[in-house]
Amino acid sequence: KSSNPNETEFYQAVEEVLSSINQYLEINDKYQKNSIVERLVEPERQVIFRVPWLDDLGNVQVNRGFRIEFSSSLGPFKGGLRFHPSVNQSVVKFLGFEQVLKNALTGLPLGGGKGGADFNPKDKSDHEIMRFCQSYMTELFRHIGANTDVPAGDIGVGAREIGYLFGQYKRITNQFSGVLTGKPESLNGSSLRTEATGYGVAYFLSAMLDAKGDSLTGKRCLVSGAGNVALYLMKKLDEYDAVILSCSDSKGTLYSKNGLDVKLVMHLKSERGAELRDYLNEHKDAEFTPVNQYPSDGHQVWRYEADIALPCATQNEITKDDAKALVENRCLTVCEGANMPTTPEAMKIFKEHNVYLGPSKAANAGGVATSQFEMAQNASMQKWQSEQVDEKLQQVMKSIFNTISVTAKQYSNEHDLVLGANIAGFERVADAMLKQGVV
Numbered sequence: 001k002s003s004n005p006n007e008t009e010f011y012q013a014v015e016e017v018l019s020s021i022n023q024y025l026e027i028n029d030k031y032q033k034n035s036i037v038e039r040l041v042e043p044e045r046q047v048i049f050r051v052p053w054l055d056d057l058g059n060v061q062v063n064r065g066f067r068i069e070f071s072s073s074l075g076p077f078k079g080g081l082r083f084h085p086s087v088n089q090s091v092v093k094f095l096g097f098e099q100v101l102k103n104a105l106t107g108l109p110l111g112g113g114k115g116g117a118d119f120n121p122k123d124k125s126d127h128e129i130m131r132f133c134q135s136y137m138t139e140l141f142r143h144i145g146a147n148t149d150v151p152a153g154d155i156g157v158g159a160r161e162i163g164y165l166f167g168q169y170k171r172i173t174n175q176f177s178g179v180l181t182g183k184p185e186s187l188n189g190s191s192l193r194t195e196a197t198g199y200g201v202a203y204f205l206s207a208m209l210d211a212k213g214d215s216l217t218g219k220r221c222l223v224s225g226a227g228n229v230a231l232y233l234m235k236k237l238d239e240y241d242a243v244i245l246s247c248s249d250s251k252g253t254l255y256s257k258n259g260l261d262v263k264l265v266m267h268l269k270s271e272r273g274a275e276l277r278d279y280l281n282e283h284k285d286a287e288f289t290p291v292n293q294y295p296s297d298g299h300q301v302w303r304y305e306a307d308i309a310l311p312c313a314t315q316n317e318i319t320k321d322d323a324k325a326l327v328e329n330r331c332l333t334v335c336e337g338a339n340m341p342t343t344p345e346a347m348k349i350f351k352e353h354n355v356y357l358g359p360s361k362a363a364n365a366g367g368v369a370t371s372q373f374e375m376a377q378n379a380s381m382q383k384w385q386s387e388q389v390d391e392k393l394q395q396v397m398k399s400i401f402n403t404i405s406v407t408a409k410q411y412s413n414e415h416d417l418v419l420g421a422n423i424a425g426f427e428r429v430a431d432a433m434l435k436q437g438v439v
């Protein structure tokens with residue numbers, strides 16, 4: 001820890017994995033002999049850079065950019081870019097570390113990385129966002145490439161930002177290549193990439209329930225977030241006839257005991273200037289709780305009676321008391337759409353109460369899997385129909401579920417999906433590292 005002070009989130013992510021696979025490591029001494037863990041937690045390369053840009057008033061603004069190239073053992077570095085004021089080295093490293101294991105679980109040839117900047121796109125004009133993206137890429141371009149490192153989106157980075165980043169990359173390098181995924185479809189993006197992470201979470205959850213002889217029909221779901229992952233998850237859950245009771249954003253939580261009108265929520269979040277609170281204009285029976293009225297020990301969104309909790313906003317959004325409230329309300333299935341949304345204290349409570357938990361590195365891997373489909377389409381100069389992409393996405397999510405439940409059964413019980421995901425992900429990367437010698 002002395003070489004990486006204050007990297008709280010990164011330590012949390014590493015500790016979660018290592019404490020879970022501890023016994024497995026003890027019986028597999030080839031990994032210890034070859035210092036696989038020590039090598040795995042040290043990123044191959046970390047780039048930190050200045051991003052200067054001009055705001056609309058002509059003032060110079062400066063942000064800090066990151067790209068952590070964590071592991072290329074299984075393929076080119078692959079993982080999203082996050083633009084959010086909370087981005088720092090620890091956050092990007094935790095995301096990068098998780099990404100390595102997540103990408104391994106897909107079974108696809110993908111290494112792991114992550115990047116971003118402490119830039120807040122929210123209060124910026126379109127032109128400011130374009131200038132920021134251009135400046136960010138002016139440094140990033142020298143580190144990435146279609147066979148080297150292929151960034152995508154994450155919080156604050158969607159098709160618009162990827163389009164601006166792509167434009168600048170092309171301008172500097174004179175190459176129209178698959179160097180970024182999540183591109184607008186008109187720039188050779190894959191169909192369904194926008195929907196893929198949310199849809200993938202729904203497919204994974206469906207497999208979880210199926211394994212217990214159950215289904216999503218009529219299940220009451222609490223969803224947090226109202227961004228890319230949450231919205232498309234809600235859309236798919238709606239198609240599965242589940243009932244979505246809540247969603248949330250950085251301003252507050254929306255709840256309806258009769259179930260939310262997902263189309264209206266999607267409309268409000270895509271409309272410039274509209275807010276979740278505006279939902280109440282059309283549905284008087286709904287409730288909106290602003291952030292300043294949340295319980296002091298957690299988040300309003302987890303304080304309702306339901307069957308399934310689906311965190312899809314950000315890290316550490318289920319606190320110890322949120323977990324207690326979910327368990328007390330008999331909400332005993334959790335499927336993580338966001339990366340590391342459950343605090344270690346909450347995880348302990350879930351374990352004690354046998355909560356059936358689909359970990360993010362498995363459940364939200366549909367986005368990166370579809371990014372790999374985009375890379376394959378770009379490399380072969382082909383365009384796949386959305387039905388084809390959807391079919392492949394469903395196959396990947398089912399295969400991830402099968403892999404981790406079989407692994408879980410081998411080392412504990414088949415419903416311990418956290419253990420199954422950690423061991424299966426680690427093993428694939430570790431074995432590839434062993435075969436490549438000391439690198």
Ligand code: NDP
Nearest residue numbers: 154155156197225226227228229249250313314338339367
């Ligand atoms: P978006 O930016 O599209 O949406 C994030 C949502 O969560 C927004 O509704 C936002 O509120 C809310 N939110 C974000 N940060 C906070 C916070 N600190 N407090 C309260 N609310 C917050 O991001 P994504 O949907 O893409 O990502 C959500 C999660 O899913 C992240 O953990 C990300 O790493 C993970 N993920 C995303 C993938 C993807 O393909 N996009 C792939 C795999 C994982 P508001 O609307 O007010 O901004």
